[in-house]
């Protein structure tokens with residue numbers, strides 16, 4: 256019950272994470288390219304993406320220990336690595352945590368910049384790499400099959 260609720264929530268908030276991150280990356284890329292002034296709305300866009308990425312990873316961390324898949328570690332041990340599905344869910348996908356680290360670093364760095372272009376650039380690069388990493392480790396097949 257709790258597991259299902261958590262899994263569904265983690266699965267739905269994933270859309271918000273991808274949308275807010277994409278939006279923040281495109282907005283920062285354009286701001287940097289067009290040499291635009293860094294405004295309050297840019298701060299909000301970056302902040303929304305940061306918050307949703309953090310929520311997503313926090314849900315993911317709890318989900319990791321409540322999913323029935325987790326028992327595969329005690330049942331199969333290193334055999335988990337030989338099963339493509341289990342390897343994806345229990346080993347590769349959790350690397351999404353590195354993405355949230357990158358996004359957080361990008362957020363703190365951008366605030367320390369002296370020029371608007373440098374602020375946009377930090378968001379573009381760090382959020383961009385974080386987004387690519389998330390796209391790379393998403394369990395696309397199970398996610399799409401759920402709808």
Ligand code: HEM
Pocket residue numbers: 262263265266269272308311312314315316318319320322323324344348349350351352354355389393394397398401
């Ligand atoms: C921002 C990063 C993340 C995104 C966008 C994301 C997204 C997703 C999506 C879309 C699914 C598929 C849900 C379904 O099949 O309905 C999923 C499953 C899962 N995620 Fe994440 N996730 C992220 C980070 C994490 C992290 C850091 C962990 C754990 C440390 C984690 C743990 C899990 C687990 C265990 C499942 C499988 C649940 C199950 O099928 O029983 N996720 N995630």
